[in-house]
Amino acid sequence: MATASPDEGHQPVVVTLPQYFGPEVHAQPPMMVHQSAVNIPAVQPSDDIIWSLACFMYGNPLCLGLAALIFSVKARDRKVVGDLEGARHYGSTARVINIVATVLTSVAAVLTIIVLLALTSR
Numbered sequence: 452m453a454t455a456s457p458d459e460g461h462q463p464v465v466v467t468l469p470q471y472f473g474p475e476v477h478a479q480p481p482m483m484v485h486q487s488a489v490n491i492p493a494v495q496p497s498d499d500i501i502w503s504l505a506c507f508m509y510g511n512p513l514c515l516g517l518a519a520l521i522f523s524v525k526a527r528d529r530k531v532v533g534d535l536e537g538a539r540h541y542g543s544t545a546r547v548i549n550i551v552a553t554v555l556t557s558v559a560a561v562l563t564i565i566v567l568l569a570l571t572s573r
Contacts, residue, residue, distance in 0.1 A: 496539040498526035502549045510556030519548040 463483045503523040507516035526541035 493535060496526065496530060496535055496542045497546070498523045498530065498538065498542050499545050499549055500524070500527060502553075503545055506549050506552040506556070510552060510559075512552060512555040512559065515548050515552035515555070519545045519552060522548060 463485055466482055466484050499519075500523040503516065503519040507520045511517060522541050522545035526538045526545055529535075529538035529541055
């Protein structure tokens, strides 16, 4: 296991660990602790293109599926260019439109089933 020297501007810190007082008392020498920085990559924004395609192909009330598909494509374009904030904005708009389109399609399907069952039971 190789150890690396601390980067410029980062100095090691001496930390004294608490001593264990049990049957055998052992004094612990101070230990060197190296600080390191971890780069966490930014979370890629979601464009929900598959959901938008499904809303466009199977349930397109009031052309909401088309609007969601347009916003999803814009979100994907912004993500490719590197504008993550713009991609996040277009992606969230596409998600809201997809939710509204899915709810409207589901309500219409349930109402259609109820009406058909009511008509056939007469």
